[in-house]
Amino acid sequence: MLTAARLGAAALSAALLTGVAAAPALADVPTPVVPDGLYGKSDPTYDGVWRQSLALTALAGAKVTPADSAVGWLTGQQCEDGGWPSFRAAGAACDAKFEDSNATSVAVQALIALGGHKDAVDKGVQWLKANQNADGSWAYNPGNPGDANSTGLAVNALLAAGADPAGVAKAGRSAYDGLALYQLGCTAPADQRGAFAYQPAAQGGALAPNGLATGQAALAAVGGHLPVATTARTDAAPRALACPDPSAAAVPRADSGEAVTAYLTAQLAAGGGHLTQTLPGAAPAPDYTATAWAALSLIQSGHPQQAEGSVDWLLEEGGAWTKNGGDAGATASLLLVTQAAHRDTAAATGQLTALGPAPKATEAPTAAATTKPKGDNSTGQYWLIGIGLLVGIGGGLLLSLQRKRSQRL
Structure with a gap:
């Protein structure tokens, strides 16, 4: 997932981030009719599976049992070989060149969150393993150079499925080895260490920090997946990457998660609680999607206090991102963040539910899920x-x- 609206195909995503197309063009694909079981009413060509997967994952966390048509639409998009495309029109045959690792990774996580879809999950995981690059990474579409976003999402899916990424390897290079290709180490300027680049191959081999790549790859680096449901908490701030050897370009696996969360903490503080994207020819603008992934990564890493400002910002400013609850993918992402941060989820749950078929059942949120943690409240309780x-x-x-x-x- 490389843009807030997905723009789904890697060609469009890479063009936005690097100016280089890296996937089959989909311009000649006619605009499809939005299926009844799909969340959201916008053209699903580039983000159908992505937004459906995020929606189902978030609703599962909100104790909402989705309609059979919503789940059936997602499982029906899976191809026989186990992969998912961004979208496949009803009755259309699968085309391997349009299957992508991003859609497959989030679909696997959604079906695990829903439960009861072991066969589909196993096939999806096998597809990911079969389409790993020789350097340990994943590309958006198989056969292309890998990138940090796709590799991070694949690692998320493996972790959700209970597979150790260290043991998922191609040509002796593990998934974690693939992820490490994109992380800036001690040879980078001090204020860039720990960040992730999007795709060095598209930048002449150079590693340049990218906000969205860093946010998404960070969740994998800290050992997490969707939905983020950890209650771990470390009072100390993340430690910046120590560089006893300034010539060490690679970040050791043991330091990867802490290094990226330290980088994100500094970037969020400098940005007033959010990350910023700068696209060619455009003025810098807030990056809602990158900020959401950064918050999820910080919470997963045991640093929820470093994520609080970002969660506040997303809740206050996220109307533009979610189109006031009209964008299914963004609304689902916001719901995932509020769940992870233990904030009030009622508004986002209601907005997301309204964007799809009527759910089968809905449980009322518990008090614990609608309370913003503010440290030790025992004094207030005693009063x-x-x-x-x-x-x-x-x-x-x-x-x-x-x-x-x-x-x-």
Whole structure:
């Protein structure tokens, strides 16, 4: 996933990020009719499977049982070899050159979150393993150079499925080796260390920090997947990459997660709680999608306090991103963030539910899921208890005085 609206095909995504096309052109594909079971009403050509997968993952976390048509649409998009395309019109045959690792990775995570789809999940994982590059990475479409986003998403799917990425290898290079290709190490300027580049091959081999690539690859680097549901918390801030050997270009696996979260923490602080994207010919603009993935990665890594400002920003400014709840992919992403941060999920859940078929069942959110954590609240709780006791004592005294007065009368 390389843009907020997906633009789904790697050709368009890479053009936005690097100016280089890297996938089959889809310009001649006619605009399809939006299926009834699909979340969102916009053209699904480039993001149908992506937004459906995010929506189903987020709704599963919100204890919403989606309609059979919604789940059936996603499983029906899977090809016989196990991969998913960005979108396949009803009745259209699968075409291997349009299957992509991003759609497959998020679809696998969605079906795991829903439960009960072992065969489809196993086939999807096998497709990912079969289409790993010789350097350990994944490309958007098989046969192309790998990139950080696609590799990170594939690692997310492997982790969700219980497969150790260190043991998923091609030509002796593991998935973690593939991810490490894109992380900036000690040879980079100090303020760039820990970041991820999108696709060095498209930039003459140079590693240049990219916000969205960093946000998405970070979740894999810290050992996470969708949905993020960890309650881990480390009070200390993430540690920047230590460089006893300034000539070390590669980031050791043991330091990868901490290095990228330290980089993200600094970037978010400098940006007022959000990351920024700069596209050719355009002014710098807030990057909602990258910020959301950065927040998820920080929470997964045990640094939720470093993510709080970003979550606040997304909740306050995210209307433009979600089109006030009209964009299914963005709304689902916002719901995933609010769930991970233990914020109030009611609004995003309602907006997302309204964008698809009526769910089969919905559970009311619990108090724990709708409370923003603010550290130790025990003092406030004791004040409430004390006030309650005083009210009770005062009420008892008043009743006693009234009884005595009535006896005198």
